[in-house]
Amino acid sequence: MSVACRFLSSGLLHKATSHISITGCRNSCFNNARMHWIRQIGTKANSTADSARPVTLTYDVFDGKGDSTPLVFLHGLFGSKSNFHSIARSLVQRTGRKVVTVDARNHGTSTHSPIITYEAMTNDLTQLLSQLRIGKCILIGHSMGGKVAMTTALTQPTLVERLVVVDISPAQSGSVTNFPIYIQAMKDVSVPRDVPRSTARRLAEDQLRKHVKERSLRQFLLTNLVEEDGQYSWRINLEAISNHLDDIMNFPEFNTSYEGPTLFLGGTNSAYISSEDYPEIQRLFPCADIQYIPDASHWIHADKPLDFISTVISFLQ
Known part of the structure; x- marks a missing residue:
């Protein structure tokens, strides 16, 4: 039996589907809506010129021997790139992939800025990937980092081959x-x-x-x-x-979707991904699968590192 227990839904999706694993992707084109959203980043009511300007991020690279798409880890609020170092080493050993762990702006040893929004953090990440000459990656984000990963996938889908969102949803999380x-x-x-x-x-x-x-x-x-x-x-x-705590607790509005394979991974002892979030997850990420790791809190990778690693590897395969 898988270490991640799938959550059974009661009629949320099509009647033939007994769990929230969506395998059919929509073919609708949302390019115009996506570009419209990108153009709006610098023109929102309370934005400034600095809000869209990327800052320098610090990062660690764990080189693998293979040439598969690299994994990029984004930590949560109050965290740092070191939160995923042991996970990164294990994934390099077991998959051969390169792994990059990143400090978000205002965290770790990355540059400080008075602005901390998901638009700004996505710009930071996009600049870093360009600097590292990573044209496509697998994004794995926890909590705040998960929202950065979702925002990046929704606005820059060609950069994201697959997406793993760890114990967070595209919903308001302040409660x-x-x-x-x-x-x-x-x-x-x-x-x-x-x-x-x-x-x-x-x-x-x-x-x-x-x-x-x-x-x-x-x-x-x-x-x-x-x-x-x-x-x-x-x-x-x-x-x-x-x-900017309200910005961090909320999530930007999108009229587009990310069509790539997506895993939402929650802890059974956490309230960050609830059944109320499933419709919005389905709308924004039509190829999403939602799984839960038993006896894990919000910090799944710290509570159940072996289960976390095994689940990520299964998703990559």
């Missing part, structure tokens, strides 16, 4: 998150200068504990605590993230 609380908790952390790193982490965790109850989540947030010249701070751009 299932505590991100505003986490942001404020991180802003409130104060660590004295010139203390050892172990002491700084302990002090920061003690201050986070009041509002971030799960130890694993505190440890995840603490990966962003960095020291420079004796001063401790967060490497992520909390101010920009806070100002």
